[in-house]
Amino acid sequence: MSEATVTAPAGASRAGGSAPAPARSRRSWLKPLLLVALLVVLLALPLYVEEFWLRTGFAVFGAIVGAIGLNLLVGNSGQLSLAHAFFLAVGAVSYTYISGEEGGLGVAELGGLGLPPIVGMIVGVLLAGLAGLIFSPLAARLRGIYLGVASLALVFIGIHVLNSWTEVTGGFNGRAAPNFELFGFAFANRDPELYVLGVPFREAERLWYLGLVLALAAYLFARNLLRGRPGRALQTQRDSEVAASVMGVNVQGYKARIFLVSSMYAGLAGVMYALSIGSIAPESFGLELSILYLAMIVLGGLGSVNGAVLGAIFVSALPLVFQRYADLIPFVGDRGSGGLAAGEAARFLFGAAIVVVILFEPAGLAGIARRITGRFRRPGGSVTQRPPESHGPTSEPTPSDPPAQGSTT
Amino acid sequence: MTGATAAGSATGPAGPEIRSDIPPVEVDGVSVRFGAINALSDVSFTVQPGAIHAIIGPNGAGKSTMFNVLSGVYKAAEGQVRFGEHRLDQMRPYKIAGIGVARAFQNIALSGTQSVAENLMLGRHHLTKAGFLAAGLRLPKATREGKIHGARIAEIAEFLDLGEKLHTPVGVLSYGDQKRVEVARALCTEPRLLLLDEPVAGMNAEETDRMAAAILEIRSALGISVVLVEHDMGMVMSLADRVTVLDFGRLIADGTPAQVQSDPEVIRAYLGSGDEADPAEAAEHHAAEHHAAEHHAAEHHAAEHHAAEHHAAEHDQTAEAGRRPAADPRSSDSSGATS
């Protein structure tokens, strides 16, 4: 929240605030071209890239969906929630139960409805949304930070339920998640066997495309939402609840609705998580997961959809990459060799990155990216025209200095 | 209430055509309390349809509390506020906006990261319908709605000299521009009653004149009622059809600018009695210390300071308090000249 950009001193009002209209036209063809190129690369990737990267990619797509959802809630509507892991769990468990088969391995008797996976996915998303909706009246009444702590409760209650409700969740050991399937086409290694340009399209390849489609849809929906009427209402409400309500926004209603949307995103992310790992287990949905999602949106940039995407890629891919290249990265290695385990190294990095971002670059990766593209587009000092990025819920554009009263007397 | 209603309407909204759907605002015996403090006690006045009605008074007089009651932010402990068949004192703020009451905030409450156009679009909130699904999926009806209302917004922005800045983020605008965006946003709700909370505070002389002209034009072009809280006496006296004066939460005068200016109680409230330069300010300080000791700081703030959540507001107050004793005598001079 750079004070200098908020307001010019009142005395200098006319001269100080002459912002040129953004030069949009000049490079307007470049952006769509880049986007199309990116899409082509993403579509063609399974032809060239090995399974590890595709599996990582699917995990990242899931994280993107979840992070966008959390950012809508925290970044755009200013409600700090640590309960994201809980809503992911609702989605994952619902999917597993609804589309899973009955059965029992050893001690645990597992239930399952055996419905088509697409039904499981949709109902999982809806149930996660419902859980969010049930919690939202309480959420809407709580001041920001009270909500943050209150939402902790959902995580711990969720873990307890996961551990206890063995018939549905598989209890301590968890249970396997069914493969996804759409109209008889399985996102698995066979059914049907499939080759594209001589490359076998197995589970990893198929899931890649599923992830791409879901993440893209989640991305577009969020972008449109924020650019539209609800987005304006949400962001004004974040900056000043009183101003929003006086302008005709039903603040309580909007808070509840964004909670619903955010937890539906989490539910979908949960389903994708279950598909990515192939199973669900209680310890996967602990506080740590919530904190990782928070790390994603903070590192990416609060309130920015692009930021959520960048943050999700960074946070969810980093440990996997560390793991794979442990021997190439200094300090990282096996526990035995005296180095840091990959997961630990990644956690240190996240922790430090959160602190550094909040201290020095509140706009996160998105802010950095915007600065780079801004420089690229308009060389010179035009970077300073960048809007002051939101820095949490209280970024009202209050004048940083008292208006120069002398000018009126 | 002083019995000057007849005189008020005589000099009142002359010229402009008053829209038929604009009822009077009847404030009837309103009291607001914060803990032990009476922010408003038994205040009654009427805003005639199509009038420019100013509420003035020293700091801590309850002006902003009155505005907060009119816009539904504070609930009155007693009394009624009627706007036609609606009871504003019983409605939630967003419902009040829905029946055509708009407010521009003193301490700019815009969304700094959003562009001027987006901020103005928020003013159209209750006139538009696109929900989460329609907006998220970009259904045709949402896009169409955006286009139609976008045109009207450009018009209003143009009216307040903001046309060129439509796509600039509000956060980088000058203070004067931001003040105008506040007013423009309120106008974008197509109000029947416009509440302006110190629309020229902190503006320079030229900007003040332009704002005053804009307010007159709003009234004459739209024929709506305007209620104004303002410290700039020159502006109040030249603009207002009617003036309500509050002091310590009580109504001490209500009438035409000329009547109010010659009212002895008003003069006392503003100029202070004898050597005490500003009794209101002194009393306020006294109250502040007293209540801080009793852990009532929160209530104190809400009642005495019409301040926003931020420190800037406090600065504002101190600056204002410092300015006032000097400003007031002079501005009543100037208003004498203009009226």
Added chain:
Amino acid sequence: MTQFLSLLLNGISLGALYALIALGFVIIFKASEVVSFTHGSLLLLGAYSIARLSDSIGFLPAVLVGILITAAAAIVIERLIINRLRGAAVISLAIVTIGVDIILLTELIRRLGSDILNVPHPWGGESFRIGSVGLSQNRLIAFLVAAVLIAAFFLAFKYSSWGIAMRASAEDGETAALMGIRQGRVSALAWVVAGVLAAVAALFLVGSPTPGVTPTAYAVALRAFPAAILGGLDSTGGALVGGLLIGIAEAMAAGYQDQLLFLGRGFSAVVPFIVMIIVLMFRPSGLFGTKELTRV
């Protein structure tokens, strides 16, 4: 009845420890508007330091050094990070402490590895009995120490210049600053006090009946969050009441777990959170927290 009494005693002693931790949350919040998510790892740091050091330098010196280390860590966090963010949004401040927590916790868990460290309390694991009502000696001493500390805290908060300065800046930071109160110092001291309280709580929390220093100590600190919240984040008295309430509720749920088995095993660990949710439903600012007035 004896079971009930015994549970009540256990609950009160546990609650006193929660109150110590919760007081730390509250004073940090009052002094610097920060909700410190670093508290769990600070507590673990205290427990770890005491346990590691007591082998080499003996129990009492280890306790003192452990408290010092924790307090030092707290002040380092405050000076290096929190102090630079004065005036930032509450959510940013909370998130930055989560970042610190991730670093500290990762390091501590890495050091702990899979072994269980023990703090060699001189009072051992024996129980103290009146008739058939029993309480572990560790918890009894914990209760006494906590009671003394809490009393000292409230006296200091009321009468010391620091306490007055802190209350003044919590009421109205700007005015307090104008009156010459250095908010930086107030906030630094608050973090130190919170660190000390957390370390003392840690000393007892890892003793009987809990088995040694494990990452679960971190989860215990998290249960002090509900205590602080349900009392009201800006109310020191609320922290005390909240701590006791949470402690008693948890001890009861643990003691009657056979009757509560339909709610699943280990239900007592979530009881603090359920109590918190129920309280917040009716009082969104906690039992004694001040409601925030909207100011425009």
